[in-house]
Amino acid sequence: MRTNDVMLQTATKVVTFIILMFSVHIFFTGHYTPGGGFVGGLLTTSAIVLLMLAFDIETVKKILPINYLTMTAVGLLLALATASASIVFDVPFFTHAYDYFDLPLFGNTSLHSALLFDTGVYLVVVGVTMTIIQTIGEDE
């Protein structure tokens, strides 16, 4: 029997999006202001956890049909590939590169290969925490 938690569910629907957007913001600005892949990933996880608390694991699984283990693997590969890309350019392992580009809509933007690495971190953090929470949560 489930208790009636209309308040929680309604609030969650709004708050989740705010948290998600905030996490994306924090992830992208991480290189210049507080934030980054690790915190961004944790925030995303907390948004999903909130969903799970308000609804239940099965429903969340239907909304977000993501295999979190695959996500972890993709993240690891991305991080490793970014680090190894330096080999192709014949510079020491893990050398990052960055430059400024004029992009439409964004204007003069700095693009940094560290962002790719950070994306890997982000994916791994979300993947791992969600794997753990989901596995323990589903366990009878």
Place this chain on the structure above:
Amino acid sequence: MSFVFLIFLPLLAALFIPLLFKKFGRIHTGWFVLTVPVVLFIYYASLLPTTIAGGNLVSEFQWIPSLDIAFVAYIDGLSLLFTLLITGIGALVVLYSIFYLDKHREQLHNFYVYLLMFMTAMLGIVQSDHLITLYLFWELTSISSFLLIGYWYTRDRSRFGALKSMMITVFGGLMMLGGFVLLSIMGNTYSIRELIPQAQEMITHDFFIWALVLVLLGAFTKSAQFPFYIWLPDAMEAPTPVSAYLHSATMVKAGLYLVARLTPVFAISGTWMWLVAGVGLFTMFWGSFFALKQKDLKGILAFSTVSQLGLIMSLLGASAAGYHIDNIAETTFKYAGFAAIFHLINHAVFKGSLFMIAGIVDHETGTRDIRKLGGLMSLMPISFTVAMIGAFSMAGLPPFGGFLSKEMFLTAMLSLTEFDLFSMDVWGVLFPVVAWLGSVFTFIYCFYFVFHTFAGKHKPEQLPKPAHEAPIGMLISPVFLALLVIVIFFIPNHVGDWLVKPAVMAIQPFLYNSPAEVDVHVSAWHGFNTELFMTIGIFAIGGLMFWTLRRWQKSYDRFPDSISLNALYDNLMFLSDGGANRFSMLYMTGFIRSYLVYMFSFVIFILLGTLYLTEAFALDLTNLAPIGFYEIVILVALVGSTLTILVSKSRLTSIIALGAVGYSVALFFVIFRAPDLALTQLVIETISVALFLLAFYHLPQLSRKEERIGFRLGNALVAVGVGVTMTLIALSSHSQKALPSISEFYKETVYSEAGGGNIVNVILVDYRGFDTLFEIVVLGITAIGIITMIKLRLSKKEGQHENK
């Protein structure tokens, strides 16, 4: 030319094997694999003209330049010969395995991945000029052979054999690494080519003899020399194509390769010659003697391989003797190197075919027990013919290749008696005697193998399957090898010119400057001399003893299994296993609090110890920041919630109090202007409280009854200890400013070097990116661990089986 990359071609191909296996399940995966050794063989064969002319090729690729470690592929006569064996026999073995392993029942993707991995490892060993990369590939062969031997991993014997081979060969490999390091200290280089000219200076060094012994340990374990041979018979649990490949043609020959390759470095020492020749010859006798005790076809072949490897080893030892004589025209030592390489080729060819035949017999009759076999001659005529050719070649009968190298072996052993250095004149006479005895037993077990399997009475009632000839595909490889055996007999001098002489030049550079100088001519008829009479003696005595085999074979049972080297190994493993188990049971209590006590005590011990020993503690109360109102409030909350955890009676209260501790710390971060840390801490606290709630249902009730006063005192002691340690460290790190703070460096370089603004993030992704990479790997492993613990945990029944 950058042929160094070709070493990695099989490994690269291995990446695609699982994919091919899944996508093209109807086609046997072996057909794809077959292209790799074939292509490599053709390429390497095209390099033959260079080595025949006495030239060599080098190709290198920097791996870790700062440590001067590089992949250097060095192709001369010796490495090219091995390369051709690896790829050539490899191709035949893969072809054979296509028919041997069923594509529906076997896990072919595993098998071929291991096999290709092994191929890369072998190519790497024989082509590496750099000792460290040679070691790398050396251990890779141990690992891949472990996987191949344990391929049928559900069988106990397979796992046991795999573990045994790995324990012994990895032990040898580690010893060898020590030897390599000593060599590099003495010669100041890791390059074998650069070590060779320094042999004269190195022999006076104290390390020389240690390096020699350690390197030999590596070679002896790999090549299954006495007393390390015990892993080879157990390795026969591997599928037969693996036995044919690894345990006759390639891996076990790595030890021979190493001895051959380093002969120019060590030949200057008499110890080398004595050890290599002595151990080799004794192994030859020992292996051939105990081959007759075996009841399993592959067991006989395993012991015969041990014996044959010993034979080649002893020849390599004798070839080192050539260093110590000035006038080679007078002696016959020049034969030793030639005979070693020639016999090595012969052995790879005939032993490969014999293993394949053993596999065919096993495949078509369902058993390898020689007592149940017999009379298969009329049922399997082709297999019988091939087995006969291979075995007769091994026994040293004409007109097969083995006869020629066997004669040269006897010549070389006889010549050792004429050697008047290192007290050879006294003990040297033992060499031809032992060699002759070993050859007699070799003769007997060859006949035993062939005739007890194929001749005699057929016993269909004892066979699991009705016997019949193997399908044609399975016969291609052994028949081809058998033809080679005969071809070698008729054109030995061509084989000598193309393959043997360039290799001999690499082994005995002190005797020859070019392959053309190796003036050895092989002839089937070499006049009435001692060797010929010895051979006739072998045939006569061997034939007689084979005739009466049934009468005296029983006497082997007098060698009890309980006092063999095998039993020694088993007992040693059993004892150390049990001992280690009992030792771990002492401290692995299963309670996480015990482990925490160990860890924290250790932390206190190390940190306080260091602080005390280095007199690092200092207290400086100047320059302290003022303590504000908010800090006091948060501190009170922090201490209060910590104490709540200690005294609370319910778990829920504890969890909430723990959350409060975390949030208070996060607030401290906010006050001290560390937004990154605060943010992370806040989210982590949120998520971990959620996790706690998820796991809450499964947690046991809090019980207080077991907590005796002593137990609580102990815990309190550890807790106070950790607290005091951390406080002392914090105080002294504040009080000491011996070095400028590192944050200045980050402030200055974070924008210019890394193009970022947030120091914490730049440190994470850039300055210490390696750290982060490994951290997320650890996270990934944690996730996998949790999945295995929860989703894949054993049911109760299986669990009991596992504990049995």
